[in-house]
Amino acid sequence: MTTITRTAPEPGFRGGIDVRVSLRADAGDGNSAFDGAWFPRSRDLAAELPELIAELERRGVRVERFTYSLENWPAVPRKMLVSGRVVRTGGFRSMDPLVVCLTWAGGTRRADLLVVPPETDVLTGARALRLCTRRGLPRSPQMVLAAARSVPLPQVPDLPRSRAV
Numbered sequence: 001m002t003t004i005t006r007t008a009p010e011p012g013f014r015g016g017i018d019v020r021v022s023l024r025a026d027a028g029d030g031n032s033a034f035d036g037a038w039f040p041r042s043r044d045l046a047a048e049l050p051e052l053i054a055e056l057e058r059r060g061v062r063v064e065r066f067t068y069s070l071e072n073w074p075a076v077p078r079k080m081l082v083s084g085r086v087v088r089t090g091g092f093r094s095m096d097p098l099v100v101c102l103t104w105a106g107g108t109r110r111a112d113l114l115v116v117p118p119e120t121d122v123l124t125g126a127r128a129l130r131l132c133t134r135r136g137l138p139r140s141p142q143m144v145l146a147a148a149r150s151v152p153l154p155q156v157p158d159l160p161r162s163r164a165v
Contacts, residue, residue, distance in 0.1 A: 019038075019051050019052055019054075019055035020038070020039035020040070020041075020116075020125065020129060021036065021037070021038045021039070021052060021055055021056070021113070021129070022036045022037050022129040022130065022132055022133050023035060023036035023056070023059060023061065023111070023113075023133070024036055024132075024133050027061070027109075027111045028061075028104070028105075028109035028110055028111045031135070032135050032136075032137065033112070033137045033138065033139040033144075034099075034112055034113065034114045034132045034137055034141075034144070035111035035112055035113060035132075036111065036113050036114075036129075036132050036133060037113055037114040037115070037116055037128050037129045037131070037132035038052060038100065038113045038114070038115055038116065039115075039116040039118075039120070039125040039126075039128070039129055040052070040115070040116075040118050041118055042118050043072065043073060043074070043118055044074075045068065045073045045074060045076045046074075046076050046080075049066060049076065049080060049082075049087075049089070050080065050082045050083075053066070053080075053082045053083075053087055054082060054083055056102070057083065061102070061104055061111070062104050062105075063087055063102045063103070063104050064087065064088065064103055064104050064105075064106070064107065065087070065088045065089070065090070065101075065102070065103040065107070066087060066088070066089050066090075066100065066101070066102055067089070067090045067091070067092060067095065067100065067101045068089070068090075068091055068092075068095065068100045068101075069091070069092065069093070069095040069096060069097040069098075069099070069100075070091040070092060070093050070095075071093065071095075071097040072097035072098070072115070072117075073091065075091045076089055076091070077089070078090065096141060097115075098114060098115050098117075098141035098142070098145070099112050099113065099114060099115060099141055100112075100113050100115055101113075113132070114128065114132050114141050114144055114145075115141075116128045116129070116145070116148075120145075124145070124148050124149050125148075127147075127148035127149075128144060128145055128148035131144055131147060131148055132144065
């Protein structure tokens with residue numbers, strides 16, 4: 001079993017700084033289709049995952065297990081050492097390619113994050129990150145991404161009509 005070690009002195013690992021991720025305050029309560037979203041910069045999970053784990057830890061979520069779709073990501077070692085602790089990983093062919101799953105608190109808390117594909121434009125990605133913190137989202141990742149891609153119509157205020165004199 002291979003273990004990837006990422007520590008702060010290594011070039012490229014910035015300890016979770018500038019990771020594009022959103023997470024609801026009540027993530028892991030099981031009451032929403034998504035607990036947030038993740039907008040990785042590449043499909044290199046070995047490089048992206050340690051940054052995500054470090055950022056979530058800064059937010060108080062100590063990820064113990066990370067599962068992902070083998071359809072969208074290359075397999076990574078089953079255990080990764082991130083900031084001095086082991087995070088277990090698992091790739092599955094049966095998972096939705098646009099979702100990753102995190103567990104913490106001894107496996108009692110679980111969060112599903114929508115994955116915004118890295119090739120997505122920045123504006124759409126930012127909208128998806130924001131949308132996934134709201135309740136009442138569709139359960140389909142494709143529908144959430146479609147909503148993030150749609151441009152809202154401009155809002156024109158109703159002005160009181162005045163009569164010409």
